[in-house]
Amino acid sequence: MPILISAQLRAVAQRLADAGVPDPLVDAELLIGYVLGRGRGELQAAVVRGDEMADPDAERLASLVDRRAAREPLQHLTGRAAFRHLELAVGPGVFVPRPETETVVQFAIDALLESASPAPTAIDLGTGSGAIALAMATEVPHARVHAVERSAEAHAWAARNVRGVENLTLVHGDLATAFDELRGAVDVVISNPPYVPDAAIPRDPEVRLHDPAQALYGGADGLDVVRVISRRAQELLHSGGLLVLEHGELQGAAIRDILSADGWCAAATHQDLTRRDRATTALRA
Secondary structure, eight states: OOEEHHHHHHHHHHHHHHTTOSSHHHHHHHHHHHHHTOOHHHHHHHHHHTOEEOHHHHHHHHHHHHHHHTTOOHHHHHSEEEETTEEEEOOTTSOOOOHHHHHHHHHHHHHHHHOSSSSOEEEEESOTTTHHHHHHHHHSTTSEEEEEEOOHHHHHHHHHHHTTOTTEEEEESOTTTOOGGGTTOEEEEEEOOOOBOTTOOOSSHHHHHHSOGGGTBOSTTSOHHHHHHHHHHHHHEEEEEEEEEEOOTTOHHHHHHHHHHTTOEEEEEEEOTTSOEEEEEEEOO
């Protein structure tokens, strides 16, 4: 028999809380909204009205709640991830974009908007789902954005997300060698590279069990890929071009040391909205 959506919401939120899921009420709202084809605002209005959920929807919800309680990522269950103004297709095999990266990409977007070039060029090294590249391409439509991804699985997700975006070029390849044709002509290089030290196994099951390892781990100190990007971005950027790197909250000083040793200028580390060090920028000499 039908059950009140409000009762389902309470039950699902409690189940997820008992399973240790962060923000269980938010996840409960998103799961129920996904099953019913409603946004969070619409769902909250349905709760106030006393709307009911039909049995088939309740059965489908129960299966999804079981999977979320087992700590399968919410985005894998819905197949979607929000990023700035975008909604991206995601699933197994691709890193789920995080809210903190939304603040990192702003450095690149601002640089593109401030460029004197009528068509500034940006490169996203290791694009994953395509989130960073898409944000730049859609928020700076006069820019020419290029993105590279090595993982075949992640590249497939990115290709799905960037389809039809005319000012964005996606290639399947290695960030250490991609875009030779753009050497010395690029305005902005940005990357959210793998930066977790190999021995620092992530605590959250959603990350540890479901994000691809090659998108997480960056060698003994987590900075192996950062070293590669530092050298490659030197080749790609023109003088005065901007490098933007996302990283862990304790890695800013080490990254500034790497960049300074490689000849970068004005290396600076910036905090995210939680006041944790999250991004380091530098200028090409």
